[in-house]
Amino acid sequence: DQQVKQNSPSLSVQEGRISILNCDYTNSMFDYFLWYKKYPAEGPTFLISISSIKDKNEDGRFTVFLNKSAKHLSLHIVPSQPGDSAVYFCAANTGNQFYFGTGTSLTVIP
């Protein structure tokens, strides 16, 4: 049972433009939603999170939006940079249990 879903396996964006990565979930009991970034041959690194009681969290170029009624969240990166090219995983947690999506590979074209 996939509780967190990322339906787009890949995304290509021009440098300087906005990247929008999407994620859907099924469990309304999740406490936090997180985005991780993963480079090849490295473990995922935490990028940004949002509490289930908020609808937006911003950190520099990265903004996460949460739409609880639609059970949907998105990560906006603006402006996109070539160094942002990586696989992005959406995750959700309840208590100390984490559930991951399948990832979206972002390519930022110079």
Added chain:
Amino acid sequence: EAGVAQSPRYKIIEKRQSVAFWCNPISGHATLYWYQQILGQGPKLLIQFQNNGVVDDSQLPKDRFSAERLKGVDSTLKIQPAKLEDSAVYLCASLGGVPSETQYFGPGTRLLVL
């Protein structure tokens, strides 16, 4: 602050052989996770420890996989005997003792079973 350490980074074995992976979490982190990540998929939880006790091992194939965290610090994950479908990256992550929403991952061990 030192991160999560894992070794080895890469391992190639033949099917039916055994293999062991080691993880040392961030100092003071009580919760430790082992994940299996197959190419093109998200991390799948194998086992979760709280100190030296198992919290969740419902997705651990117990006929061939075992894990321990005897002193509540570092942990080992073993596969015996390995199958071709065990080829994956094995990720270890830890979580602090205070309420926290994020895990910290090690670099992973890439296993290839031939």
